[in-house]
Amino acid sequence: MQVAERPLVNLALVRWHLTASALFMAVSMLGGLAYAFQFNQLYPFPGVEWLSPGRVRMVHTNIAAYGFIANAFIAGLLFAIPRLTRKPILSDQLGWVIFAAWQLVLVLTVVGMLAGYGQAVEWGETPVFVDPLVLLGLVLLVINMSVPIFRTEEAGLYVSLWYFLAAFAWTGLVYFMGNYLPQFWVPGTAGAAITGLFIHDLVGLFVTPIGWGLMYFFVPLLLRKPIWSHALSLIGFWGIAFFYPMQGVHHFLLSPIPMYAQYGAIVATIAVEIVVLTVIVNFFGTLHGRSEAVRGNLAIRWFYTGMIMYTLTCLQCAFQVTLTFQKIIHFTDWVVAHAHMVMFGVFGFWIYGFFVELWPRAWGRPWVMPRLLTAHYWLTLIGLALMVIDLTGAGLVQGFIWRSLGHWGESVLASMPFWWVRTLSGLMIIGAQGFFFYALWATARGPVPARVPLPVGVATEPIG
């Protein structure tokens, strides 16, 4: 049979999605840095319409989500799903079509937003004319990736695949809801409720389930032991699936949206933070007895650092969602700190872990200069920690000055030192990526070993 002769994992697709992810990460970070300089009144391109800070901010956030994170997640799915199901993806040609379409979407998104066609939907600023192409790409991706899951002859579906299947159902629905309803049909306050749902679901129903699904795949694989508790995996999955989709309004607390929706969102948010603790306990239970791997295995170190960040953000979320906290912190840099801790500190860090594991496999070459990767880890971690602490403090200062009815300029002037530290922390993070890019480049261009040391493209022992 033709299918049986294909290699299980298409490593070329993994390779190019990872490469695209790294390049878009650079675009996103440089955009973020330029935007940070605006707050020091030192914007590098003043008066240039196409590089106006407001437009560049949209590039920073959207390319982080759809360029850096989505590309790396597709690479992870391309690697994990065939190995979990022992079936290749539906079609390699379709995989290349999706790859090309997705990069086209990203380039059109950047050009469109810089040209002034950004959409007023947070995390969905993708211009209106690009949205159909995004949806088409998502549908094709779901078809290509879910066929092996339905064709598998394995005795049971592993927890990773639960998350992937649920995410496949969620992502297209979420994208359609958020980009079309508030734009064309639902104006005003009710539209805000739907936008809140979109902001939340993009993180909760696309990034989170695929991220955790890949954790359930990579962590037991690298630790060479099964996940600690199947029961906790079940509770975690169903808890997230049930509570995560019903808390969108918590992005617009104390707004004109009906209060019952706001209270519902708050209760569901606190509930999901309790539920995700089961997931975290499960992973630390898995690590128990193998904790030396955090030192010896850089991918594991990235994964567990991300999980600690995840624990911190969830804990923070359970408090900041209350109306008491909202009085002060809403609209401040506190929220910006929170967003960076989630999107970069958790998912970005996990993606670095995927890179550490997958980049040498995808290129068939061992890491050149692995010490650069260690430097990358420490500098990125310290940079992000500095940014989060700094902006959290800035948020409190801003919130209390506003409440005390100080002149608006007072809050801006008081924020200036914090914004300098933020720029510095951004420079640290970008400096760290310098090491990372050099290591990626040197490895990809490095010598191919005489014998391939890694079992690429073959099914290994079943997991779990």
Place this chain on the structure above:
Amino acid sequence: MEKFGASFLIAGIVTFFLGFFLQGVMPVLTLSSIPTRSVEDVAQNVIPQFEQLATDYPEEFSRFFGKPDAASFAKALVIGRDAYVAEACWHCHSQFVRPVSNEDLRFGPVSTPEEYQNLMNLPHLFGTRRVGPDLIRLSGRYSNDWHAAHLFKPTNVAPYSVMPAYPWFFDEKKRPNERGLALIAYLQWLGSWVDEAAPTSSR
């Protein structure tokens, strides 16, 4: 086996729609008793600042908008709103006043859902961050000239400002062009429906 896999797809769809109903459809139903006003309807009440723009910048105004009437005001509101969206102004300026933290003292009356039930708020522009102040009670706070000077170079009127300059809203003679006039009209419109003496809400 295939049924087992499908159950997770179905779980995804069911939980999505459950959440969508609770957090999306129910607010829509609650607010559906408020009639949605068209842009033309909203623009029937031509604000004095728009008429003032026609005397401030007579040449530019007549070239782009003709006479200051309801039709030209509707046109200006849409162009101004689109410029506000294109520049992502809503990333740094919110458009709702909360009933906490003395915001009613700082900005004005607390926001109510009726204010947003019109097609100028398709999409809504509630905003996400306040680097600068909230704008939903901006109408009449500053003159048209102040807005022109501020948009051209914010630090001219507020030295501490971290807002970018928008020279592309002005022509070679540094007078506002079509987008500039429209944006000023839009900003002056924000909150023009609220009578400061009689707050719309007692909350």
